[in-house]
Amino acid sequence: MGNRCAVIGxxxxxxxxxxxxxxxxxxxxxxxxxxxxxxxxxxxxxDAVVIGKAPDLFExxxxxxxxxxxxxxxxxxxxxxVHTAGSVGGSTALVGASLIQGGVHDRVLVVAFEKQSESxxxxxxxxxxxxxxxxxxxxxxxxxxxxxEYMRRSGAxxxxxxxxxxxxxxxxxxxxxxxxxxxxxxxxxxxxxxMLWEPIRYLETCxxxxxxxxxxxxxxxxxxxxxxxxxxxxxxxxxxxRAGRDTVNPQGGKDCAADVYRQAGIADPRRDIDVAxxxxxxxxxxxxxxxxxGFAAEGEGWKLTESGATxxxxxxxxxxxxxxxxxxxxxxSGLIRFAEAALQVRGMAGERQVDGARRALxxxxxxxxQFFAMWMVGRDKP
Amino acid sequence: xxxxxxVAFAQTRHSAVDEGLGEPELILPVLDxxxxxxxxxxxxxxxxxxxxxxxxxxxxxxxxxxALGAWPPISESHxxxxxxxxxxxxxxxxxxxxxDSALIYGFGKSSQGDLREIMxxxxxxYYLAPLGLDQVSYAALQASACGADRxxxxxxxxxxxAAGRDNPYALDLPDPSGDGYEVEPLRPYDVAPITDGAAAVxxxxxxxxxxxxxxxxxxxxxxxxxxxxxxxxxxLARSAxxxxxxxxxxxxxxxxxxxxxxxxxxxxxxxxxQALELPDSTVVNPSGGPLAANPVMATGLIRIGEAAxxxxxxxxxxxxxxxxxxxxxQHNLVTVMEG
Numbered sequence: 001m002g003n004r005c006a007v008i009g010x011x012x013x014x015x016x017x018x019x020x021x022x023x024x025x026x027x028x029x030x031x032x033x034x035x036x037x038x039x040x041x042x043x044x045x046x047d048a049v050v051i052g053k054a055p056d057l058f059e060x061x062x063x064x065x066x067x068x069x070x071x072x073x074x075x076x077x078x079x080x081x082v083h084t085a086g087s088v089g090g091s092t093a094l095v096g097a098s099l100i101q102g103g104v105h106d107r108v109l110v111v112a113f114e115k116q117s118e119s120x121x122x123x124x125x126x127x128x129x130x131x132x133x134x135x136x137x138x139x140x141x142x143x144x145x146x147x148x149e150y151m152r153r154s155g156a157x158x159x160x161x162x163x164x165x166x167x168x169x170x171x172x173x174x175x176x177x178x179x180x181x182x183x184x185x186x187x188x189x190x191x192x193x194x195m196l197w198e199p200i201r202y203l204e205t206c207x208x209x210x211x212x213x214x215x216x217x218x219x220x221x222x223x224x225x226x227x228x229x230x231x232x233x234x235x236x237x238x239x240x241x242r243a244g245r246d247t248v249n250p251q252g253g254k255d256c257a258a259d260v261y262r263q264a265g266i267a268d269p270r271r272d273i274d275v276a277x278x279x280x281x282x283x284x285x286x287x288x289x290x291x292x293x294g295f296a297a298e299g300e301g302w303k304l305t306e307s308g309a310t311x312x313x314x315x316x317x318x319x320x321x322x323x324x325x326x327x328x329x330x331x332x333s334g335l336i337r338f339a340e341a342a343l344q345v346r347g348m349a350g351e352r353q354v355d356g357a358r359r360a361l362x363x364x365x366x367x368x369x370q371f372f373a374m375w376m377v378g379r380d381k382p
Numbered sequence: 383x384x385x386x387x388x389v390a391f392a393q394t395r396h397s398a399v400d401e402g403l404g405e406p407e408l409i410l411p412v413l414d415x416x417x418x419x420x421x422x423x424x425x426x427x428x429x430x431x432x433x434x435x436x437x438x439x440x441x442x443x444x445x446x447x448x449a450l451g452a453w454p455p456i457s458e459s460h461x462x463x464x465x466x467x468x469x470x471x472x473x474x475x476x477x478x479x480x481x482d483s484a485l486i487y488g489f490g491k492s493s494q495g496d497l498r499e500i501m502x503x504x505x506x507x508y509y510l511a512p513l514g515l516d517q518v519s520y521a522a523l524q525a526s527a528c529g530a531d532r533x534x535x536x537x538x539x540x541x542x543x544a545a546g547r548d549n550p551y552a553l554d555l556p557d558p559s560g561d562g563y564e565v566e567p568l569r570p571y572d573v574a575p576i577t578d579g580a581a582a583v584x585x586x587x588x589x590x591x592x593x594x595x596x597x598x599x600x601x602x603x604x605x606x607x608x609x610x611x612x613x614x615x616x617x618l619a620r621s622a623x624x625x626x627x628x629x630x631x632x633x634x635x636x637x638x639x640x641x642x643x644x645x646x647x648x649x650x651x652x653x654x655x656q657a658l659e660l661p662d663s664t665v666v667n668p669s670g671g672p673l674a675a676n677p678v679m680a681t682g683l684i685r686i687g688e689a690a691x692x693x694x695x696x697x698x699x700x701x702x703x704x705x706x707x708x709x710x711x712q713h714n715l716v717t718v719m720e721g
Contacts, residue, residue, distance in 0.1 A: 002478035023508055055440030056462065061511075062435040062503040063462055066708035067611050075610040076626065079713070080471065083434075083462035085441055091459055095471060102477030103383070125440055237428075237458035239447040252455035259457075367444050372455075 002101030006227035007342035007377060009039025009216030015179035015327035018117040019210040024059060025071035028113045031212035032072055035109065039216040040224050043073035046216070047105035052082040052092030052112040053331030054366075057124040059115055072111060084235075086139075086279070086366025088112065089213070089334025090373030093362070094233050096217050097375070101233075106222040113212035114329035121208060121330060140205055140282065142368065144197035147284040149248050151199065156287060156302035158199065164283035165190045165204045165325060167311050172322025174312075174351035179209045179327040204283040204325075211329035213336045220381075228342035231359070231376040232263030240368040247369055253292040256372040261294070264359070264376035270295045270309075273376075275317045275344045275354040276361040277337035281324045286310065290318075293363065312354070320344065320352045334364025338375055345379045386476050387591040387598030388694070388719065389584050390419035391687035393551050396579035396675040400493040403578075405432075405442060406449035409489050412582040413450060416485065420584040420594045426481025428458040429472045431465030431488040432679050435500050446489070457481075464488060464644075465581065466682030466705030466715050472585055473604055482590040489580035490679035497576060497678065505709060506611060517709070518573055518647075520613065522565040524710040525572070525649040527618035532567070538648040539571050542667055546674020553577065553675050572648040579677025581684045599690035599701070599719040603631030606705075606715035613710060624657035624704070624714035631716040638664045638718075639698035642685035644706040646672050653711060654704065664702075668692070682706065686717050693721045 011034025013019070019027055028051070036042060049072050056062050065074075065081035072079070084091040089112040096110035114121075122138035150156070169185040172178035182189075185203075193202035218227070236256035238245060245251065257269070266272045278293070280286045290301035295316060304310060310318040319325070321340040324333045341362035343349040349357075358379045365372050392415035394408060417423055428450065432443045443460045452458065461467045465488020472484035501517035525535075539558040546552035558571040584594075591598040607623035607630070609616055616622070628634070641664050645651045651666065660666065667673075669688040672681050682705025692698035699721045707713040 002480070025506075055434050056503075057434060057440050059507070060503065061507045062500065063433065063707070065463075065608075066504050066712055067506045067510075069608045069708075069712070070610050070612065070615070074608050075615075076607060076623070078606045079608040080467055081462050082459065083443070084460050085444065095459065098471070098474050098478070102474040104474055104477065235457050235459055236455040237447055237452055238455040239450070239452050240444055241448050242453055245453075250455075255455050367441065370444075370447070371458075 003103050004220040004382065005097045005100040005230040006218050006223050007215050008218045008224050008227050009035040010339045010343055011035030011038060011214040012177045013211045014177050015209040015211040015329060017208065019115065024115050025068055027115055027210065028068055028111050028212045029071045031214040032109060032111055035214035035216050041216060046073060046107050046109045048078040048099055048108050049074040050080045050082060050092055050096040050108060050110045052088040052335065053114055054086065054088055055124060058121055059118040084366060084371050086330065087334050087364040087371040087373040088366065089332050089336065090338055090362065090364030091235060092335055093215060093338040093375065094235055094373055097230055097233055100217055100219050106219040108217045109214060110217060111212060111214040112332040112335035114331040115210045116208040116329065117210050140197040140200055143282055144200055146248050146369065147199060147282065150284060150288050154299040154302055160287055160302045160305055161199060161204050161283035162187050162190045163305055164286040168319050168323045168325040171312055171320050171352060172326035175321045178322040179207050200282050206281040206324045206328035209327050209329040211327065211332055213332045213339050215339050226346045226348065228345045228377040229381050231378045231382050232260040233375045234259035236372045238370045240370050248288065249292050249298065250369050252370060253365065253372050256374050257293045260374045260376050266376065269293060270316050273359050273361050274357040275320055277321060277340040278318055278363040279324055279334060279337055279365050280319060281328065283325060286318060317354050320349065320354055334373060337364055338362035342377050345377050384477050384479060385588045385600060386473055386585055387600045388690035389586045389591050389595035389598050390416040391583050391691055392416045393581040393684055393687065394579045395551050396553060396577045396677050398553050398575055398577060400491065400578060405489055406445050408580045409446055409487055410449045412580050413487060416582045416584045422483055422584060422594060425483045425485040427472055427475045427484040428456050429460065429468040429486050431461045431463050431468040432490060433462060435503060436490050436492055436494065436678060438495060464679050464682035464705050464707055466686055469583055469683060469686060470604060470606060470715060473601060476585060476587050482587045484585040486585065486683065487580065487582040488680035488683045490677050491578040492576050492678045493578050518565045518568060520709050521647040522568045523613065524618045525567050525647065528649055528653055530649040530652050534652065535572055535648040538651045539673055542670050542673035545668055546670025549669050549674065551675065552670040555674060568647060574646040574672040574676035577676045579675065579680055581680040581687055583683060583687050595694065597694050597696055597721055599693035601717060602720050603718040605630030608713040611712060618710055621653050621657040621711045621714060624654055624711065627714050627716040628658045631718050633658055633702060633716060633718055636700050638700055638702050640665045640668060640689055640692045641702040642667055642669060642671065642689040643704045644672060644682050644685055646676060648673060650711060682715065690719050693719055
């Protein structure tokens with residue numbers, strides 16, 4: 001894992017459907033400035049910038065790191081652009097952390113964003129390479145069959161997805177940055193919304209958001225303020241078309257979790273982790289990932305959700321921030337998970353703080369449930 | 383820093399036209415080749431570089447994992463940049479000390495679209511892209527600013543194309559001729575050709591590198607820097623970021639036998655020679671460089687691979703591989719390798 005690395009600053013924008021008041025540069029700069037303020041640093045304290053976002057087609061700007069170098073104070077410094085599909089926000093944090101773990105830099109600014117209002121992500125996702133035509137529209141069209149297969153295998157009752165949709169929106173009410181704020185959210189309200197992709201209803205999906213998230217990462221000797229220590233990092237990828245791969249409970253996710261738990265000394269995730277920020281863009285992915293990440297045995301994840309264990313007052317809160325279901329600037333969604341995990345162990349999560357959180361998991365996935373990025377952060381130096 | 387070396391390099395026989403191969407088909411042979419040369423089947427880390435806009439679809443890198451046969455699942459990442467930056471990311475990852483090998487690849491099929499116009503989309507979308515300035519036009523601005531004379535540019539192209547004809551992987555292009563302009567002062571032959579292709583590199587650390595390669599190309603310095611985006615913010619006649627990257631990579635610490643430069647327009651050679659402070663004794667682009675084959679997103683990685691090959695084949699003892707990105711050499715990466 002290399003040298004010690006810590007998160008010393010987090011900055012987020014208020015996620016919303018359309019940020020008409022800022023350019024893309026203004027959006028990323030807003031998050032970066034807040035992260036610098038949190039760390040008590042200025043632009044000149046930063047050695048390198050790593051930026052991530054989902055496909056360039058979402059804004060119609062190719063390789064936008066070239067254009068964003070100026071706004072992110074990167075001129076004269078090294079700058080990199082990461083793209084690993086939906087997991088990119090997580091991967092961006094990991095590439096930034098790697099620069100510190102590898103002893104190359106002392107302070108790295110990582111930024112991820114999406115300004116979904118610049119285009120239509122569903123249709124940007126529905127353009128395919130020649131000769132690999134797809135019959136699905138958008139990410140929901142792709143993942144709905146996986147969810148139906150999970151329900152078939154596990155025998156989970158139909159209302160589990162609804163429970164997650166309600167729980168994450170209740171958490172969002174405590175997060176000032178969350179996009180969806182629905183004070184009257186209830187099972188009845190979720191169940192009354194239109195069916196988009198069986199079994200996914202409108203309120204069981206993530207919103208389309210504009211937003212950016214940034215973190216300042218630091219080496220041990222350059223720490224300022226309150227650090228969240230990186231206890232483990234891992235990425236895993238597997239081929240989308242491999243015959244026999246289990247798309248419902250992917251091997252890549254299991255291996256990635258095993259790797260990051262080994263580094264962080266996690267034997268039993270449910271017992272040893274205090275709070276998890278997990279990439280759940282469709283409600284049913286909570287029980288599915290509970291199993292994939294080892295919080296529950298195979299086929300048992302939905303029982304954990306149903307018991308309330310993953311609620312803010314449960315024994316293993318998942319997505320105290322409201323999660324992807326409440327805010328989804330796609331390319332930033334993974335980085336937000338990683339940043340929220342850091343805020344929790346720094347004790348800086350405000351109303352959504354999980355009391356006494358010492359160890360937190362940040363998780364992101366992407367592509368056809370084939371790209372995984374995870375980290376564990378902790379209050380105590382490893 | 384930990385000792386890391388290039389131990390294998392492979393590239394496609396690049397093509398000026400779409401040969402009907404999909405991206406995974408383009409990559410598979412070069413992946414097989416570096417596996418065979420290094421004798422390694424598994425790698426501690428894998429990283430690639432490509433660009434969705436060349437394919438005109440999101441996630442153009444996803445199907446590459448099928449060519450890779452990424453099973454069991456692998457530790458892998460991707461940059462939406464030239465694969466030279468994927469090599470940089472892999473070099474950083476190897477510095478952690480827990481893994482000893484990395485596979486890097488890049489690919490691009492610029493034959494599929496209008497590269498000159500696609501590159502316009504790389505500009506600031508509010509203030510620059512709407513002007514419709516295409517890639518050759520902004521390169522021509524830089525060519526004017528640096529004041530390169532016609533005879534010098536012609537010689538760069540003549541030398542690059544001649545070297546390319548001797549390189550089985552590069553295109554077969556004739557000596558430059560004709561006096562029309564693409565965009566003044568650039569003639570059509572000053573512009574790197576549209577090319578499809580792919581390349582792969584294996585990096586290995588310390589003893590593993592010595593074990594799998596007779597003469598590893600040890601990376602003694604690697605660094606990159608980015609300049610401001612706006613052309614008006616820069617002295618276009620110079621490349622501050624290339625000069626700073628060269629200093630950080632320790633280019634001046636010894637003499638260089640060979641420099642492979644990411645010259646997509648002939649005038650860029652002059653700017654880069656100055657920024658990197660290359661003496662006349664350094665042989666520039668013996669492969670022909672991008673003016674003889676420019677598979678976008680692999681071109682920079684190929685510069686590193688070609689420079690490493692001169693060390694691995696024993697014909698050079700200290701070489702440089704350079705990669706560039708962004709309009710008018712905005713972003714520059716410099717790698718110094720020694721035998």
